[in-house]
Amino acid sequence: MKKNFLLALALGAAMTVTSCDQNNTTEAEATAAETTATAEQPQQIDNPNVVPTSQTTSTENAAVMTFEESEYDFGTIKQGEVVEHTFTFTNTGKTPLVIESASASCGCTAPDWTKAPVAPGEKGEVKVRFDSNNKAGQQAPTVTIRANTEPNIVRIAMKGNVATSNIPTAGADGPVRLN
Numbered sequence: 001m002k003k004n005f006l007l008a009l010a011l012g013a014a015m016t017v018t019s020c021d022q023n024n025t026t027e028a029e030a031t032a033a034e035t036t037a038t039a040e041q042p043q044q045i046d047n048p049n050v051v052p053t054s055q056t057t058s059t060e061n062a063a064v065m066t067f068e069e070s071e072y073d074f075g076t077i078k079q080g081e082v083v084e085h086t087f088t089f090t091n092t093g094k095t096p097l098v099i100e101s102a103s104a105s106c107g108c109t110a111p112d113w114t115k116a117p118v119a120p121g122e123k124g125e126v127k128v129r130f131d132s133n134n135k136a137g138q139q140a141p142t143v144t145i146r147a148n149t150e151p152n153i154v155r156i157a158m159k160g161n162v163a164t165s166n167i168p169t170a171g172a173d174g175p176v177r178l179n
Contacts (some may be wrong), residue, residue, distance in 0.1 A: 037173075062150035063097035063148055065145070067088070069108065076160065076161055076163055077161070078132075079132055080132060088124075089118075090123050093120055097147060104144075106139050108131045108141060111127065111145075112127045128158060136163075138159075143157070
């Protein structure tokens with residue numbers, strides 16, 4: 001019995017050695033392994049909106065957006081008023097600055113910006129329009145700017161108070177009836 005067990009153990013070890021040898025794979029097994037390896041690798045897709053890594057500028061040569069002010073306090077305004085402010089920036093970097101997008105934190109705020117590249121040392125603008133219609137109390141709308149700068153995302157903000165009109169509303173005793 002011991003001889004049979006040792007013989008089976010020796011045969012099992014021999015089979016394990018030959019099965020680990022990569023030269024013994026069949027053509028079908030090799031094709032299946034290649035297919036699996038190809039499926040696991042991410043496929044590269046050409047996207048015109050993405051700049052290849054080899055074409056990006058280094059941090060030391062990147063454009064830099066330096067604002068004269070990054071926050072504007074519009075004080076207290078009446079509900080329904082529109083506030084507009086122009087944020088001026090200078091490209092203090094070494095390459096032309098291009099703003100890719102500017103998005104507002106809410107629908108009440110609309111940004112407009114310099115679309116042409118801003119050369120090093122030149123100035124550009126981001127105009128922000130805040131509509132206080134249906135707004136009340138403290139407001140702090142922000143605009144997020146994405147550009148080819150270091151850092152590539154910059155935020156500017158407006159802040160202030162929107163005073164409500166004197167229209168009666170529901171109080172502690174319930175709604176007020178106007179005749």
